[in-house]
Amino acid sequence: MLQQRFRAMGTEVVALAAAVAGLDAVQILFEQVEACCSRFRPQSELSRANADIAGAVQVSTLLAEALEAASRMRALTGGLVDAAVGGAVQAWGYDRTFAEVRDLDSPPAALPDAAPWEIEGETLRRSPGTLLDLGGVAKGWACDRAVEAGLVAVVSAGGDVRSADPRTRVEVLGFGGEAVARLHLGVGALATSSTLRRRWQAGGRPVHHLIDPRTMAPTLSPVVSATALAETAAEAEAGAKAILLLGEDGLAWADRRPWLRGALVVWHDGSVFATGGTEVAA
C-alpha cells in the first residue's frame, strides 16, 4: 500500500492506494473538482455561474453533481448546511484564499439572505446575485468520488475522511494538535468542523468561516469542534457542521439522525463529549 500527500482545495490531502496509478488519478480528480467548484478561481465554473445574471444557468455534469450533493446536505440538515451562504462568507472578509484574508475594520454593514436555489438535472436556478459556496461539501464529495471509483482505499482532505479499508483509524485533533479522541473508522466516513481554524478579525472581534445561515454571521456556538461519522464523507461533513452550529443541542440532534453513525464534540473549555454509540479510545 502506498501513501501520498498533496495539496488541493486549500488543504492537505492524504491518500492511500494499492498502486501509483490510483494516487495519480486522485490528484487529477481533486484538481478537476477544484477547477470546477472553487469560488477563489475566477474562471472556475462555479465562479462563472455565480456571476451569471440569468436566473437559470446550464452547468456541467460535474458541477451539477456537486450541487446535487450540496442540495442533499441542505435537506438532510434542515437548511443548516446551505451553499447559499457564499455572499455572507464574502461579506465577512473570506473573499479570497484564506492565506490572503485580511482583518476587517468593522463587521459588514449589510448581509445577504440565504436565498433559495435548486439544481434540476444540469440547470441551476437561483436569484441572480446569490453566491453559492461549495467549499465544505466539495471536499467530502471529492473524497467520496475517489473511493467509490476505486482510485484509492482511503483519502482524507482537510479532516474529511472516506475509507474503504476496514483497518482505518482516525485521530481527532484538539486545540494544540494533540489527539483528543481515537476512533476506529473502518469502512465509512468521518469529518470534523472547527471554528479554531481559518480565523481572522472583523471590527476587533475574532470571526471564522463557519457561517450560520440563520444569522448569516460566524456562529457563536460553544462547541469549537464537531466530528461526525457517516457512510459518506459528504454526509459526515454536513453532519459535523450542523452539530457545531447547533451547539449544546448538537449531539442530541445527531443522535436522532439515522444517517449519522456517531458524533463527538469539543467544547470551548476542551471538554470532549460523544454520542452514546460512538466508540472512542481516549
Add this chain to the structure above:
Amino acid sequence: MSRPRRLPPARLARIGGWTAVATAGVTALLARFPAGWVPAGAPLAEMVTPTPVVTAATSGAALPTTPTGGLLVLYLSPTPGITVLPVTTTTVPVTTAAPQPVTPPQPVSAPPPVTSSGS
C-alpha cells in the same frame, strides 16, 4: 445558310493543339483556385483564403509579359499584392498531467492513523 465546311487536316491539327493547350490552362486554373475562391476585386475582409494547392503548373512559374499567340493567359491571384504564407498546423499542448506531488508515494504496511482536525 452556309453548309458546314470540312477543314483540311492541317487546320484541324492546329485547332486541336490550341484546344489541348486551352484545356490544360483551364485545368491548371481550377486546380490553383478551387471552389470558394473570391474574385480579386472583393474586399479583403470578405475573402475566403483557400488552402494553397501547389502544382507544378503554377508553382514558381514566371509571369508572362506578352501574349504568346492566340491564347489569352490569365494569371489570377486570390490576394493581389499579398504574399500568402503556407498554412501551418499548430498543436496546442493540453495540460492534463497530474500536478506534481508534494512528496513521493511512501510504502506503508497498513493504513496509518488518519488525523481529522477540521478545515
